[in-house]
């Protein structure tokens with residue numbers, strides 16, 4: 001099964017703890033015999049710090065995005081280093097480079113591509129382009145809520161959403177370098193148009209991410225009977 005996994009910067013790189021990269025690599029390595037993996041890493045706190053400085057000195061949003069992209073690529077390089085020989089040695093710079101890299105049969109890890117989007121959109125576009133079987137967005141929140149749960153304690157968590165409903169929830173997200181959202185609006189629109197089976201989940205424990213991917217591959221139900229995160233239903 002070909003899986004595209006977006007790992008939010010808030011999950012893998014917020015404090016730049018080397019253990020997080022190793023923790024992720026160890027968990028995901030269990031998938032390698034049966035899966036092809038393309039991983040997209042976010043920018044995390046470092047990206048937001050750099051973007052804030054750039055904005056403060058007068059950079060426009062495109063410049064801020066270019067700076068964010070560089071940080072996401074640095075995080076990709078750290079995860080590549082953790083995977084060692086199992087990973088393609090460089091983060092691809094484009095979607096086409098990613099497809100060529102996948103032909104190596106190694107784990108492909110990359111960051112951002114172009115301004116005006118986030119790494120969620122990169123992962124959704126890659127999933128469509130590569131005809132992936134499954135897209136997982138591992139983020140810092142345990143699914144999609146009706147509103148930002150950090151702002152509204154009454155926000156409702158969705159176990160399932162149609163792709164159209166996902167678009168409606170996230171459409172008001174600001175298109176601004178470093179903005180916070182479980183999925184950006186472009187990613188949601190891409191998921192809708194290509195009907196990509198997708199789960200948006202808390203990525204704090206990479207073991208749960210790995211388990212979910214194995215269950216998807218074997219078409220089995222979780223032992224607990226409870227699916228993690230929010231499943232996007234595309235029909």
Ligand SMILES: Nc1ncnc2c1ncn2[C@@H]1O[C@H](COP(=O)(O)OP(=O)(O)O)[C@@H](O)[C@H]1O
Pocket residue numbers: 007008009010011042044138139140141143144145146147148149150151169179180181182
């Ligand atoms: N409708 C929503 N549902 C869930 N989380 C939301 C929503 N709107 C905004 N958020 C916020 O988005 C954050 C996740 O975005 P972010 O930290 O950028 O993650 P990542 O690093 O994975 O890209 C959550 O912490 C949450 O506060």
Ligand SMILES: O=c1ccn([C@@H]2O[C@H](COP(=O)(O)OP(=O)(O)O)[C@@H](O)[C@H]2O)c(=O)[nH]1
Pocket residue numbers: 007008009010041042043044045047064065066067068069072111112113114115116117118119120122176177178179
């Ligand atoms: O293809 C991309 C990917 C990322 N970014 C920029 O890099 C930042 C950090 O990426 P992302 O938001 O995905 O990181 P995370 O939220 O996971 O920390 C974004 O806010 C954008 O400013 C971009 O412009 N194009």
